[in-house]
Structures are given as structure tokens and as C-alpha cells.
Amino acid sequence: MDREIIKTDKAPAAIGPYAQANKAGGLIFTSGQIPLDPQSGELVGADAATQAEQVLRNLEAVLEAAGSGPDRVLKTTVFLADIADFAAVNEVYARHFAGAALPSRSAVQVAALPKGALVEIEVIAYE
Numbered sequence: 265m266d267r268e269i270i271k272t273d274k275a276p277a278a279i280g281p282y283a284q285a286n287k288a289g290g291l292i293f294t295s296g297q298i299p300l301d302p303q304s305g306e307l308v309g310a311d312a313a314t315q316a317e318q319v320l321r322n323l324e325a326v327l328e329a330a331g332s333g334p335d336r337v338l339k340t341t342v343f344l345a346d347i348a349d350f351a352a353v354n355e356v357y358a359r360h361f362a363g364a365a366l367p368s369r370s371a372v373q374v375a376a377l378p379k380g381a382l383v384e385i386e387v388i389a390y391e
Contacts, residue, residue: 265289272329275322276300279378284326292330292389296343297322298381312349312382316356319385324360332389334360337367343384347373353383 270285270292278284278295285294299308299315300322308318320334327333342357344350350371361367367387377384 268330270294270326270330272325274302274325274329276302276305279305285330287330287391290391291338292327292332292387292391294323294326294387294389296341296384296386297326298378298384300379307379307381311352312344312346313352313356315381315383316353316385319383320356320360323385323387327387327389330389331391335363335365336391337361337387337389339368339388340370341386342369342371343374343377344371345374345377345382347371349382 265288267286267288269283270287272284275284282295285292297319299318300306301308309315324334342353344353
């Protein structure tokens with residue numbers, strides 16, 4: 265099976281030794297995205313809803329570079345620095361994943377996220 269590393273300038277560059285996404289067997293596995301501005305690499309937003317919006321825009325850019333999109337997401341994992349932000353993030357999430365084919369999802373609170381982010385999301389999608 266061939267594997268393709270996905271990279272786009274429309275999403276933040278990886279801040280460590282990992283790819284923005286990998287594609288193999290018709291599936292796309294993204295790395296977790298935090299709310300970084302793709303050009304500056306700086307954290308965007310002071311609240312979880314604003315950060316979730318940036319995270320989802322970043323994910324959409326990575327998926328587009330892989331030949332996919334939000335309508336082809338099968339599974340998401342949402343990492344929250346504070347589970348109390350679940351409702352605010354859920355509102356933003358619902359706008360990006362509206363429709364009958366909703367992805368499966370897990371949401372968990374974590375001790376900390378890179379760069380002090382409040383939200384990180386990773387997805388599995390198909391081409």
C-alpha cells in the first residue's frame with residue numbers, strides 16, 4: 265500500500281517531527297490541529313469557541329490538500345483543556361459538520377495542550 269504525506273501552506277506547519285496528515289488506502293489521518301494562524305504560527309483566540317473555529321479551518325485546509333473535505337470525515341477526536349468548554353466547542357463543531365452524515369466523535373479533557381491551546385482536534389477521513 266502506498267502512503268502519501270500531506271502538506272499544505274494553508275494550514276500551520278507541524279511544530280514537531282510529524283506530518284500534517286498521512287493518506288493511505290483511501291483514508292486520511294490528520295495530526296491534531298491546534299488554533300495556530302497558518303502564516304504567523306501564533307495562537308488564535310482567547311476562548312475555546314474562537315480557537316475551535318481556527319482549528320476546524322486548519323483541518324479543512326489539510327483535508328482539501330488531501331483531496332477530501334468535512335463531508336468525508338469518518339471520525340474526530342476533540343481534546344479540550346477544560347471539559348467545561350464542551351458546549352461552546354460543540355456549537356462551532358456543529359456548524360462545520362452539519363448534515364446527515366455526521367462523523368463519529370470522542371471528546372476528552374486533557375491536562376494540557378501545546379502552546380497553551382484550549383482545543384485540539386484530529387480527524388480520520390476518506391478521499
